[in-house]
Amino acid sequence: MKKFRGVAVGAGYFSQFQYEAWNRIPEVEIVALCNRNVDSGKSIQQTYGIARHYTDYKEMIDAEQPDFIDIITPPETHLDICSYAAERGIHIICQKPLAPSMDEAIKLVEEMKASGVRFMVHENWRFQPWYRQIKQLLDEQLIGQVHTVYFRSRMGDGWGENAYIPRQPYFRDYPRLLIYENGIHFIDTFRYLFGKVERVNAHLRKLNQVIKGEDWAQVQFEFDNGIFATWDASRYNEPNYPNSRYTFGEMLIDGMNGSIRLYPDGMVTVQQLGQDEETQDYTHQNVNFAGDCVFITQRHFVDGLLSGQEFETNGVDYLKSLEVQEAIYDSAQRKIPVKINQDLGQIDN
DSSP states (O other): OOOOOEEEEEESTTTHHHHHTTTTTTEEEEEEEOOSSSSHHHHHHHHOOSSSSSOOHHHHHHHHHSSSEEEOOOGGGGGHHHHHHHHHEEEEEEEEEOSSSSHHHHHHHHHHHHHOOEEEEEEEEGGGGHHHHHHHHHTTTTTOOOOEEEEEEOOOOSSSSTTTTOOOGGGGOOOOIIIIIIIHHHHHHHHHHHHHHHEEEEEEOOOTTSSSSEEEEEEEEEETTTTTEEEESSSSSSOOOTTTSSSSEEEEEEEEEEEEEEEETTEEOOOOOOOTOEEEOOOOOOOOOTTTTHHHHHHHHHHHHHHHOOOTTTTHHHHHHHHHHHHHHHHHHSOOOOOOOOOEEEEEE
């Protein structure tokens, strides 16, 4: 069996989910990790049985000569690390947010494309099992042509003086928060489920004054196939269900022949017009993070390396999601609907 030698950079809060998932993929061995904070790095190393720890990613890459690198660091570090790895022919899976700005994201993707290495953004939302199930139902046309979508999310981790401190305190200093850090997940997932976004109309607010960025959003998406979707989001107010970080909310999809519903506990139902609501039988488990979507995402990366097939969240495709992200901020600032410009110049599929 082919065994890919992987290394990773980063040992922050979310990295635990990625290291744990790698340990369950038989074709992968994470041989080393890098983290500037020795204590947190050593803790990850010991927990997940990783052989070596470094404090300099360049030293690690040169010493280990891995097949791929998993980049789990803040967005402002991604371009430098990706460039160094790509110059050495190392395949890359990189966390989101991809870069601090659209210009830097484009530069990063252009460099990866020119280098010839395989590059995938670790965008795990679309790999949550309920969205894979919903995609299958949509492809089967069980509710006919979709016309309206509504998603409501209340995360409740952003209220009070200690907002975000227990888990991800750096969120407090992001000048752009809700759309940049969390909304990009929904943008990518909406594109996966419903197609090309043609226009957005956005309203953003900051409810908690101890943070720098926005924590409330009402965003309307118009798709080129006529679908109209709303994302109703707040990190300030709390949900009323036990696990706010399982599905992160609830979705209603209305079509000409009925509706699909996603419930906060992962239940998916179909209600055709004139009939009772029926629960769909599919597999989802409260394992690792949000239905084990980190494992499914990393499994997709490894399967792509093995088969040579394109990653769903390759760099070029992910720029299309970032175009929608930038249009949302533009719409909110100008207080008008904004048409999406997905002509990305030299970057083509």
